[in-house]
Amino acid sequence: MAQGYIRAADLPQVIPVFPLSGVLLLPRGQLPLNIFEPRYLNMVDDAMAGDRIIGMIQPFPGGSSLPGLLPVGCAGRITSFNETSDGRYLITLTGCARFRLSTELLVQTPYRQVRAAFEDFESDLTAPAAGEGALDREGLLEALKAYLETRGLDIDWETAETAPPEALVNSLAMALPFDPPEKQALLEAPRLDERAEVLTALMRIGAADGGEGEAQSMQ
Template sequence: MPGVYRKTLDLPLVIPVFPLDGALLLPGGQLPLNIFEPRYLNMLDDAMSGERMIGMVQTRPGGDASRPALAPIGCAGRVTSFAETSDGRYLITLTGVARFKLGEELPARTPYRQVRADFTPFDLDLREDQQETAGDAAPLLNALRRYLDHRGLAIDWSEAQAAPSDALINSLAMALPFDPLEKQALLEARTLADRRSTLVALLEIDAAQDDDEPPSVQ
């Protein structure tokens, strides 16, 4: 969101994190969330009274069920839509701002977890005019067609072909049902071109699998 944050120094040094496997947020993307756990309701209350910033992060092996180990890279998003339901849930939309490297986790003074966030490796996420282009869209569209045919799905191809490369790559990466490790690989791809290559590989692996074998990338 370059209109709000123009450089990494504008971003908060400490952010709350929401560990949620399989939920991928990318810079510029929009992620709807249904918040109902008390600790995350508390997190939203605090976020809405401050920077409205939340770090989405996946887990990795280690820790325990209530406090799992966290992946080393996450993506911070700003709450851009907020509604409360009659039964006390929060329906929000996070708009991706920038990826961050997880630093020290702060001692628990809140029911949710907070970390020091290092945005400096990902300053390009804030600079739309200097982001690298994804390159030729044909390999991605061809791989997507094979993936959809394999799964018996269909999309509006005219919209897919007309979509800007970055929007198409990021929307597919966020929406398609890849496993958490694959989602993390898409998040950590250094450039948009790298993310496209990773996405194409994942689509081709899935299309080559038998129906009873889940796709996987090592």
């Protein structure tokens, strides 16, 4: 059960959205955010006064001041909130469920709001995730090792080898620096095993391309 929600109908139909390219939130994943723009400070204030739900969604690429939104996002609940001395908000969103964008609303708020349809992703609200038992963990970890080696990166392998399947797949999908279309493909994969297959393929491609940049640690 994700954040106390049992059915798609339990989630709000209208939610504020934070359009952010290249940023991925997945069910039960945790996304830290540093909020400083006035419109998004307003959004967090309003969310905190209500059900604490914010939708993360990617905009269509392009230079428009009001870009279109991709058709699928993920709603999260604010589960951690801190205000800094300079007025920023440091929040953590914990993913509840993915949604399809039904329509964007005409609103007076400085932030954007959409009507969200959660029905197609009701299974996101239950654990274990659909497809967890079919996940090829060995292939995933082999691809991860090759991907990290080409970039001079390292992780806590004991944690990676023992982490629950959903936590492993979703944390890697959210953390690794894939391009926005690749992040969207990970988001839209219907089941956890299918997301793991996409993730494995992306890491293998990344390993074949060869990573660049200074070595650093992901521990």
